Amino acid sequence: MTVSTALNTIYTKALQGERLDGGEGLQLLKNAPLLDIGSVAQKVRLLKNPQQSVTFVVDTNLNYTNVCDAYCTFCAFYRTEKDTDKYTYSVDQMLTQIGKAVEQGVTTVLIQGGLNSALPMEYYEDLVRRTRKTFPGLTPHFFSAPEINKMAEVTEASVHEVLFRLKKAGQTTLPGGGAEVLSDRVKHQISRLSPKGKVNDWLEVHRQAHLLDYRTTATLMYGHLETDEDIIEHLEHVRSLQDEALAAGKEGFTAFIPWSYKRENTPLANKVKVESGPNKYLRMIALSRIYLDNIQHVQASWFSEGKKTGQIALHFGADDFGGTLFDENVMQEAGFYNRTTKEEVLRMIREAGFIPVQRTTEYEHISYYN
Numbered sequence: 001m002t003v004s005t006a007l008n009t010i011y012t013k014a015l016q017g018e019r020l021d022g023g024e025g026l027q028l029l030k031n032a033p034l035l036d037i038g039s040v041a042q043k044v045r046l047l048k049n050p051q052q053s054v055t056f057v058v059d060t061n062l063n064y065t066n067v068c069d070a071y072c073t074f075c076a077f078y079r080t081e082k083d084t085d086k087y088t089y090s091v092d093q094m095l096t097q098i099g100k101a102v103e104q105g106v107t108t109v110l111i112q113g114g115l116n117s118a119l120p121m122e123y124y125e126d127l128v129r130r131t132r133k134t135f136p137g138l139t140p141h142f143f144s145a146p147e148i149n150k151m152a153e154v155t156e157a158s159v160h161e162v163l164f165r166l167k168k169a170g171q172t173t174l175p176g177g178g179a180e181v182l183s184d185r186v187k188h189q190i191s192r193l194s195p196k197g198k199v200n201d202w203l204e205v206h207r208q209a210h211l212l213d214y215r216t217t218a219t220l221m222y223g224h225l226e227t228d229e230d231i232i233e234h235l236e237h238v239r240s241l242q243d244e245a246l247a248a249g250k251e252g253f254t255a256f257i258p259w260s261y262k263r264e265n266t267p268l269a270n271k272v273k274v275e276s277g278p279n280k281y282l283r284m285i286a287l288s289r290i291y292l293d294n295i296q297h298v299q300a301s302w303f304s305e306g307k308k309t310g311q312i313a314l315h316f317g318a319d320d321f322g323g324t325l326f327d328e329n330v331m332q333e334a335g336f337y338n339r340t341t342k343e344e345v346l347r348m349i350r351e352a353g354f355i356p357v358q359r360t361t362e363y364e365h366i367s368y369y370n
């Protein structure tokens, strides 16, 4: 069979709603012409989310500490205990920052930090509980899987117990950071010192979260040491975990969010040979939409890939435009700076040909902007 015949067979399968296997995913990733995979992905998107609308959330990213003992080679954000510009904010200081964000109209605050062994479990519980109490209209979208694993380590508790305690404090969603590429080969090279830094550690946090009725997101940070096979392995892990959640009667992942590695100020930079420009990003968006047949939403990023690429991604299978991200410091440390306003997000979605719809963290619609 020629490559183009094989690709046509895969396109037909995808459009008929049939699941692709790993070999077919790899074929799309390696050989599909960009506009062809984009066109199939957009048709699949419209079958899954037929409305001509694109959702977005008004949110911000805050950080409670930059102290971390994982030393990931792709990270420009962390500081050690010896660094003079290290910081750890108290819960009161975090509430002040959250309050300022609420004044700007945010409905979601994503909070992440370094893996700081000095912080007890009560700190995290207090942060969630007081956020819920002080800002009842806000969703605390706090702590990625490595932080949950760090809490479990510090508290000498299970992941389930940590998530249970956070849920009791008022948390209902979990961001998907820390996945990077779900391949132990890659993880060993980029985050080998991260406690619980194996693929299964990330999966287990999200598995337990789903079983406790959290909604979570899945992410992918590509464009460094991974191969195409690693990317397919990543998508396969995410799809299988979502199968597990659905089989257990849970809703699991809300969305899949790929982004490219930002290299400035990071030790990994001089080892990277993988391409990660707009072409690759659009291919990743399209492939994710086609391969992840059990995940409802794929998020395009105006932030990490640039505004124009973000808009184009809305024609390559993405149905969500991410958040306004009023404050973001992690990528900024890696020399990457991008800002927007709610008005600009509305304009960018309209310009791309869609109706903007403001959503919650859990993808419930709040306001239509016809």
Ligand code: SF4
Binding pocket: 068, 069, 070, 071, 072, 075, 076, 077, 078, 113, 114, 115, 146, 191, 194
């Ligand atoms: S990516 Fe996260 S866990 Fe890794 S060094 Fe940076 S802050 Fe620490």
